[in-house]
Amino acid sequence: MKKELIFMGPPASGKGTQTKKLAAETGLVHVDTGSLLREAMAQGTEAGKIAKDYVERGALVPVEVVAQIIKDRLKQDDVQKGFILDGFPRSIEQAEMLDDMLKEIDDGKEVQTKVIYFEIPIENLMERIIYRRSCPKCGAIYNLKTMPIKQEGICDACGSELVQRKDDTEEIAKKRFDTYFEQTAPLIDFYNNRGLLVRLDATGSIDEIYNKLKEVIK
Ligand SMILES: [Zn+2]
Secondary structure, three states, X not given: OEEEEEEEOOOOXXXXXXXXXXXXXXXXXXXEHHHHHHHHHHHOOHHHHHHHHHHHOOOOOOHHHHHHHHHHXXXXXXXXXXXXXXXXXXXXXXXXXXXXXXXXXXXXXXXXXXXXXXEOOHHHHHHHHHOEEEOOOOOXXXXXXXXXXXXXXXXXXXXXXXXXXXXXXXXXXXXXXXXXXXXXXXXXXXXXXXXXXXXXXXXXXXXXXXXXXXXXXX
């Protein structure tokens, strides 16, 4: 049966890491809205050209154009076994658009759809963010609280000085989370009412979360 997974979760919920792992193990295609948009623009597909026009003017790409780019991708052969959709939908309007496109693409097919919500207390998210440090040279990412490093402020891998991203402060992180929860709360209700929502406890280690994830998508 075709598996259609929609992943939702706040920034730093670990959604990205889990998506990569699951896609690699199951062969489900990771459909990541941000990368798709960049690819479509680079390849110059019809929708990609329209998107590029907006981006070059510094404007927001209209949701209809984003939806068309996602639809083009979901129609391709390699996605017919299933996919993990990430970064879309972000509103009820978008969820309804997705519904319509999937009805068209899946016409008559047997499909299992699940919306996985990575649930994690905001305190844990704040910790992941404000203790995060990264290496400007090799890209390694550390967490001062959960991943002890050998020498304070220095990258274990390459010896460079670690930095904190400008937007990884408590205040900015809090704003990011508030916006996220405000935007997605209605969407969570929407999928819950349809019986599609699965709440995944996203606290714990990467492997623990992954095992729970595999349980719920069985
Ligand atoms: Zn480094």
